[in-house]
Amino acid sequence: MTSIFSQIITVVMMNIRSLPRRFWMSLAATLAIAVVVAVLLSFLSMSNGFRKTLEGAGTEDTAIITRSGSKSELNSVLSNDVVNIITTAPGIAKDANDRPIYSAELYVVVDGIKRTTNTKVNIPMRGISQTGFDLRKNVKITEGRMFEPGKNEIIAGASIQREFSGFELGNRVKFGKTTWTVVGIFSTGGSAFESELWADARVLQSQFRRGNSFQTVRVLLSEPGNIDGLLKAVEDDPRLMLDIQTEADFFKEQGEALGGMVKLGWILSIVMSLGALAGALNTMYISVTEREQEIATLRAIGFSNISAFFGTLVESLVLSLLGGIIGTVAAYLFMDGLTTSTLGGNFTQVAFTFEMSSDLLMNGIILALIIGLVGGFFPAWRAARLPVVLAFRGGA
Amino acid sequence: MTGGKLYDLRGVSKSFTKGKEKITIFNDLNMSISEGDFLAIMGPSGSGKTTLLNLLGGVDKPTGGEIWFDDSRVDNLSESQLAKWRANNIGFIFQFYNLMPMLNAERNVELPLLLTKLSAKERKKNVAAAMELVGLSDRAKHMTSEMSGGQQQRVAIARAIVSDPKLILCDEPTGDLDRKTADEILSMLQLLNREFGKTIVMVTHDPSAANYAKRVLHLDKGEFVEKDLVA
Structure with missing residues (x-):
């Protein structure tokens, strides 16, 4: 078990150290993921801020009575x-x-x-x-x-x-x-x-x-x-003929007006994620192709195919995590605390502040890691199945 | 001097299909390699010498027959078992060195030891010994990309012997080197064979390289023609 672990660590470190060879492509994949995360977090922080602004207006102590x-x-x-x-x-x-x-x-x-x-x-x-x-x-x-x-x-x-x-x-x-x-x-x-x-x-x-x-x-x-x-x-x-709600419930309902915006944010992010995913897949397939003789050599020496698999997968996760961090930091710096106003439930402007939270930032990181996981899995699978005889082919 | 039988190939065949055509590389190939042997395998392109090396190294499997190593059958091992077997018994030397460019010389040499239970201190000691043997102690921390072809191949030799394998398999080890450097590398292999008793199997096109071996097997269309040499 220790051997497998040290093999994986070694391959991961080698892959990370070889990133400068694929600098621009890796950077492009990382930035694509960063953009997806930043867009998602912008939508979510907007919705979060709007919801909190409205929910903050209502209390359980007070009831609001309107025409039915x-x-x-x-x-x-x-x-x-x-x-x-x-x-x-x-x-x-x-x-x-x-x-x-x-x-x-x-x-x-x-x-x-x-x-x-x-x-x-x-x-x-x-x-x-x-x-x-x-x-x-x-x-x-x-x-x-x-x-x-x-x-x-x-x-x-x-x-x-x-x-x-x-x-x-x-x-x-x-x-x-x-x-x-x-x-x-x-x-x-x-x-x-x-x-x-x-x-x-x-x-x-x-x-x-x-x-x-x-x-x-x-x-x-x-x-x-x-x-x-x-x-x-x-x-x-x-x-x-009246409707009666606590003020808290009334404003919670009003806050759901932006529910569609949140859905739109997720849909947009998922569509953009597909683009980022294609970028990640491409980068990782190229990474495996570029390193196939190195991978085969390690396999010939006796390294397991599990180390080849995880080495590639972790490289992908590292790139996506980096993208996720860049995206969340960018969203935090540019969006958190940004004040704007939009049309509320009464067809009037409601001013609110974009509000990031640790949960939202975690959502961004999780999305980035999912892209990295899917984008890295298939190239990693390929790396694990590369024939060892490739070590004997071609020039360095 | 050669000792007991290390390798035994019994009725080995290897074929593959290309489209609808079946191509046979070997059919009923029999050979044995003794401990302490230094065997050069020569032959024209397409004669099957690299395929034979792959079979001996456990990186490819025969389609028929049996391969025995040190009285154990190895052709029927699983991929993971073969990886362990290679780690314990085989050192590889490749034509283009196959070093990891992102690691320095000693890190490259250390790679096979990561598959053992040796402590970091023991690994360091073994790496230093291997680097000294190939005359590169002073370049241990250098990146391999900063080294000449001959030095890179010596690092590859250090990597091949660092875990003290019984067998060293060389695929055109001097194919990318000038004559003088090639002779230095071949002398080093000869030293490993004579002084340290390593069994060496070397595939080469170069008759001068084959002269360093104890015996040469000529392979043609999947069949051997043995020719004894003066060691």
């Missing part, structure tokens, strides 16, 4: 009557005066100019009350102050200020015929709420001609995650 079948806040409409009925349902936490803690909110779309492309895109504007502010635990004003009820004042999320132009503190912005003053900047710890503008709900109702209607109601649950009381109320009252 609306799927998103933008499509939902709730009359004031419905809000009054549902907020009396059991399972909602009460304040010191025994009043249910809830926030009836509006959600409208306004125009913003994206800094990177200088194009006009949809950004969300939310009408909330002080209770709505309090319901969101990580929210804090980082610059300026909270808007005053009854005034055309807005506070802008940190991502909005970063990604879109014109929302600096003190700026006046015009949406339609109304002008608003940016009086504060708020942060929610990087969640999707940071991609929103917030204003007083009653002012928004008036300026956007929404009458007494709202779009969503957020309620603080008396027991985190338990929405049974609310669901029973909806079931028992035919006037209530």
